[in-house]
Amino acid sequence: MVDIKKIRQNPEDFARRLKGRASRSVIDRIVVLDKSRRENLRIVEDLRARQKKISDSQSARKIKEERRRKEEELKRVSKELNGILSEIPNVPDDDVPEGFEDKNEIIEVSGRVPEEKGPPHWEIGKMLGIVDFETASKMTTSFWPLLKGDGARLEMALINFFIEENAKSGFDQICVPYAVNEKAVFGTGQLPKFADDLYRLENDNLYLIPTGEVPAGNLFRDKIFAEDELPLDFQIFSPCFRREAGSWGKLGKGLVRNHQFHKVEIFSFAKPEESDEKLKNFVSVVCGILEKLGFIYRVVLLSSGEMGFSAARTYDIEVWAKGMNRWLEVSSCSNCRDFQARRTNTRIKRKSGEIVFAHTLNGSSVAVGRVFAALLENNFGENGEVPVPDCLKKFMGKDRIEPFVATSLAN
């Protein structure tokens, strides 16, 4: 949630700093509603004050009646205001480029992109029998993954490797609910604007989490931290569920964009003055993991139009995938500043007594399915084998990925 005072104070400046993320007319509407809300509030409060001072039942009743009428008006205005306000995305940092994909800035490239190409991972996965979308679609619909044999082992190995690496960097592990209520999804900013992307459990009015960020961000709803209790760094392994409505054309092949994928998320609650440094740390943690996997990666500062709703600044980290012959986003690290904390009411009490909203940061460390895909493509050798990177051997318990043959069929 954006700070209404910033809009009230200087609507022009605010609209400019949003860098095209909301229309000017919406901002103007907020200004009007805000003014109306304050006027009505003043009237209602004045009536309440008068009512409180009167003990004579006749006139008190009269004032009460009038007060209730005004309260209705106040409620109506407040509701519209909050509705609009909750759909305004976060204000990008000043140095975030304005625009869309072509305005993204490549900050760092870790190595030279190889000349040679190879087969895409869906072909490798099918060949080895470890990725099986055909069978998956018999029990569900398209774009849900089914991994078998060493495919399943590799998935788990990656997860365990990521968790171990994040733990070394100081992220405490927590396990979270995979279905959450409406307030929680509002808190991190996926609602109200992006309801179509979420799976909803209608009977219970719960939502399947689209990312571990959602439960993580709601860990300290309505909490006031003492200053020295922060920062807090967590890692959350979870499946992520996304309807991907409206992106059917972009779903593509293989494991790149599915309705379900695994991710280890890193999430921090920080003091405002330390969140910039924290974001840099997130990026270096992710890059460290990708280096150990032997990937070539690049870090991209997203432009205003490419960032998520809650982010003030986002770095995407992409790895080169030899088979698809393209960069593949495997992580997105964002500083949301106080945007989510306003929605979850997560605050800090300074030593001075001042109360401020906490800053929150989130990042993928890392998206499992896409790393799985890149690993198959990048490690696929001419002999048709896929060697396991050193860092994963102890989690895989073997040094190459073998074709899947169900043991019950093998003999």
Added chain:
RNA sequence: GGAGGCGUGGCCGAGCGGUUGAUGGCACCGGUCUUGAAAACCGGAAUCCGUUUGCGCGGAUCAGGGGUUCGAAUCCUCUCGCCUCCGCCA
């Protein structure tokens, strides 16, 4: 799924129709004492909104919504959450 109980400030815990935003304890902050710390003693301090240059002033908040009343943390009602017992179950 059935029966019952409970939700009060950072935490614990009183209050169950009338200056109670709320007694008390712990934790916290400042001070006295001490070489320093602890203990003891004294003092301070809830949050949000509106208004004001500021002191301040007004309003709201005892899970959340609605209601009764001149007046509600206290009564009624619905919703949500937690706990206990029974049933079912990995």
